[in-house]
Amino acid sequence: MMSRLAAMLTELKDTSEMMIDLAYSSLLYDNTEIAEEVISLSNSLDGLSERIQDEMAKSGQSNSEEVYRAIVTVTLMDRIMDIAHAAESIADVVIRGLAEHPVLAMSIREADTTMCLAKVADDSILAGKTFGEVSLSTVSGMFVIAVRRGDDYIFGPGEETKMEAGDILIARGPEEGVSYFKDLADGTEKSLD
Template sequence: MDPLEGEASSASVEYEPVSVKDVLVEMKDTAELLIDLSYSAVLHRNEDLAQEVLRLEERMNVLELRARMSLMLAARNPADAEQLAPVLGIVAAADDISDAAGDIAKIVLEEMGLPDAMRAALPEAAETLVRVVVDPDSSYADRTLADIDLESETGVRVIALRRGDEWLLNPGPETTVTSDDVALLRGPEAAIGDVCETLTGEPYESPSIDSPGVPDLERAVDTIIHMKNLSELAVDLAYSSVLFDSAALAEEVRNLEVEVDAMQSRFEAWTLRAAADAEEPIALRGLIRLGVSTEVISDAAIDISEGVLRDFDVHPVVQLAVQESDEIITRVEIEPGSELDGTTMTGGVPDVDSTMSVIAIRRPDEGWILVGTADAELRAGDVLISKGTRTAAEAFDALSTSS
């Protein structure tokens, strides 16, 4: 057993009078970061990132216990129990995501084996996530993120800081980066090396990539990357369905989960076929674990949105917990003859008078298309998942309707 695991599992947790909203906020942020960290640890074969996943997993276990204690005390009658039951589902789902992320991290820590195709599957333009320890002599040490202005200058973002056992998730402009902080950075590969060197005082080495050369294995890896992206989208939509009490978004979570299930079946078939041609079939163990854990994450998204699907009233504490900005996620279906029908998109933004950004398309004859920064042409029948302000969302909905 990993020393960190053994020490973490024996820690006692006592009830503390804490805000349920604050605990749910931290659980949501932690779950999203865990997904990001665990896959990055696998794709980059980075043991340091994998260890941070286990630390966050233990933090999630503590948060889950505290949330359950607070919710048990809050239920005073049957009406309270009915409203709080879906909240318990959200708490359990966040913990399921945490456990799945921990299982993914252990692929690296237990050296279960992964094919080289995993690293080769990363798109060239993909952002990189790295873990660094801030050197006391760094020019960034003991300065706020606003003062450093890292994202504007380099495109690299500090997505989390760990200071001893304390986690600072979603650090803001006034957050100070101190010496010996563990910083988690995300940004373009071309820029992240210089930032790492400035923070640590040590050279940054980009991992090398080898071509896989096994067709079935390439298909399996491409499939697991797509499953990962769909599962992340499902979790995002699930929280949004709760925030806006949107049965339409919750139904899209269900559609995503069905797609991930189907993809997992194809993924398993390609992985087994690839074993016949692989030089070391044992190296596929980690890939199989990755597929199972990814499917668990998409199932957890269903659990988050279950209260909405079953038409329970959304508890106010949940709405407060997941509402962090004016940006919202919407679902619209393009009607024939509407302004969006036949519109081209550049960089994920439709060529119409709107500031909404399309993040995914569900197309009847093609399934899910993750847009990102891609160019595409919108068609009648497309279901668009988009991000933007409330005002822009209302205008965007009108553009999808034929007059």
């Protein structure tokens, strides 16, 4: 049970870290699509948080020595959820259209990277291929930091991770790489040069 709990806590931590990156990017670039992804991630973390609490309650009931560990784990989980909710609040600013501000515009000019989301189409050259096969970061300049597959996330996909039609690729890279990256994902672009 502890390995399952450890995996859930790791997922909670990894997701909240990505949420902060996405939330700031949505704010800097006034990107509602990325902001909505943050809200979606927050909703999934709420469910994960409930499952962690249930696991800890079961552990505490079956073994009184686990009660202290359960309290520490729940406290840690609460702090991680505070981070996730802060990211959600940042994204909400973008969704409500309040992100236009001169200071943000200045910081955008200074930023050398951006983040974007791209959905892999059925006829995409990426569908059915691994990241190693297509060297996506080399050809597009965009580095995929996570893949959303249905309600699940693959954080830091490796060379052996296969992209499937319907996957949402969450990537970071130079602004000039975004268009080509999205065209590869949606099937508009048919070659990897």
